Amino acid sequence: MVENFRNQDRYESVGRNVDRKEGMSKVTGQAKYVDDLNFEGMIYGRTIRSEIPRGKIKAIHLEFDTEGFTIVDYRDIPGKNLIALIQDDQPCLVESEINHADEPILLLAHPEKEKLLEAKVRIETISEIPVLDPLQSGKIFKEILISKGDIEAGFGLADRIVEGEYRTGHQEHVYIEPNGMIAVPTPDGAITVYGSLQCPYYVHGALMVLLGVPETKVRVVQTETGGGFGGKEDYPSIIACHAALLALKSGRPTKIVYDRVEDMQATTRRHPAIVRHRTGVAADGTLLSMDVEVIMDGGAYCTLSPVVLSRGVIHATGPYRCDNVRIRGRVVHTNTPPNGAFRGFGAPQTLFASEVHLDRIAHTLGLDPIEIREKNAFRPGDVTATGQVLPEDTSALQVLREALKKSDYYNIRKKIGTQAKRGVGVALYWHGSGFTGAGEVKLASKATLELLPSGAKVRVASTEIGQGTRTMLAQIVAQTLGWSYDSIEVSPADTAVVPDSGPTVASRTCMIVGRLLQRCAEEMRFRIGNLTPKQYLEKHGPLEITKVYEKPPAIQWDDEHYRGDAYGTYGWGCNVVDLEWDAVTYEVKVKKVIAVFDIGKAIHPIFAAGQIEGGTAQAIGYALHEEVVMRNGRVANPQLTNYIIPTTMDTPPIEAVIVENSYRFGPFGAKGVGEMPMDGPAAAIVNALFAAGVDVREIPATPERIMEAVCYSR
């Protein structure tokens, strides 16, 4: 068998649809998610939360027999009462001041679930007037200004100035597996946490601060995770902290698994946004000046809001060149549950606005939506609003052309003619791969590759949450070593054995961590030379190679002025949507969605297509169905019966096309893919509605909003 290790042709892995590493365990029900695990002596935990959006706690009344219960409040926290992330403003448990509904106050645990759920706790509070409207907020978490050229000069040259305001709503992640954690105490005072999560080292860091212990006393292990989409980026730290407090106080393993209602009420959502555009254009459609204002609702605590805003504003021009740009963004405080990471991370909001606005500009000028895009789309060498000179893999025009071809765009438009209530819409967009600005440098991610007698083992903190991390990273390593895919194992994401590879977010896992592993594999290949792994290990002993992130040499970023290379590179995407709306019910029926993406290189084509298909479906929900109803700062529809995500019956045919313009510093040319499919479909849908005579400017474009738009325009 050993000679097989060197047969590169026989072991081509990259670009092939190899079987998912954990595929069999998932289809046989053997894969273990957090709620499938049980520990000796385990008890169950429950979180008691605020019911008002703002106020003070006057008294807490335990209206049950507390015998056999473990009860935890803020006074049981050994370290600092906070969830460490960006700003230290969010407590783990409320001391007295309530800042949003469903804020955690008290924790209960009991060996019997029924007893636990029956326990009645009454929180006596003094209400204060909450801030619920972001436009009325007096507290700004982060403000960003991006400025290029001179917008006033640009407006001076313009033939027309077009203004518009666009709004996007909250969105729930609705991973089908709700959040959950199990904390297991050990006799020496250490704690191990198992759970559904995206970022083991975020949880690890939060636990160290909360418990006031060194890193050796905390271990975090990811269990099989039933979807994340950003929703398991920051919130799992809170649940892990809660479970750990109960476990330490009771001395017993403690499981907290949210039910659907609690998950939808208490955990994070996508930031709602208001985006205002004022654009100066020449009569031929050339963009001369863009003034953009972005306001995002952060909720009650900062969480990841500054970074969400950052990605949002950088993408706010859309993929278009313009010499004079001003983008002003702010994310503000309201007394609503904190909003957090969600696939796309600020970009879906601003790209919705830019693409919908562009169609209004074209309409004002009497131009074709395609023509105005072709005229202004970024080419390689163009300069973005932050002053980044775009790399050679910039492919806005190619994805646009492919999407038009694939959808038979012009013929469909001809066929529709003036036929009312049917329209085709386009959205063109870009998405920066990896962390924004200097983020990757600050993270300094690590990856480790260990030689085994049978091959090699990948050790990274990047998590498999459905997107195919284990498989795709193994493919990259196998290909680089020239070994078989099956000879590469992937370690569980367990902080006891994996280095900090950074969080599994920002479409960075393949491009950044994949590249780190490629470098590990290159060195391993060189070091073992002509030996087989077994021979090498016998002769030289263990071999373990760790690589740290190195910035591509040309990348420069000035975080203070928001100037420079915002991302190493960008993915490019285009949607064409064909739809009809019903004049009686005002319901929209999407007939077809074309989704074309330049992702550099598809390491695993079906997985990449799967990201596109799944992300597109989520974006269709965002555009049409998924409305979070807030009543007095609290989610009023926290169930799958009244918060509607696309089913098989409302998901239209989605056709994914992958384009490969390779990125020099990505593994085998790969860039990010995960988030980008979320960015465009909402705009393409709203633009198709516009073509069909409905001018909506807010999503979700529910039948109510469409009816309003239709009646208003009459």
Added chain:
Amino acid sequence: MLFTLNGKITEVSAPSMKRLLDVLREDCGLTGTKEGCGEGECGACTVLVDGLPINSCLVPFGQVQNADVKTIEGLIGHTDLQKAFVSECGAQCGICTPGMILMAAPLVERAQAEGRIPALAEVQETLAGNLCRCTGYVAIYRAIQTACGAKSEQASVISGENG
């Protein structure tokens, strides 16, 4: 109480109002059946009772007395459908997968017996009560149709012009 579980006569003493889902997961140790919503909306908890798919979060244990219950663990020998879910990437995060497979299993069995490939609309209707947030369903349809003999389609990849 007696019932047949994955082909074996099984006795479990649990309150008759306990959800079948909990009995399977807690009393029988079969955790392949998942809970996504607890209110009959997501289908993650789908099992077969006397050959028909039901939401086990809505069924009290008492109702399956003497019935024949099949869970994902009861599909032995890796059916064509399970294999197709792997090769066509019908499972991403996998949490909806056991429910999807059990919901589709009777359709696939019927179609295989009749030697036909179920039409897309038929597959969509069958799965209308099962939510998947990862795949956009495309790969799930492909897995079901491939299990019935359809040719597997490859993702369409175009080389770049600029890089």
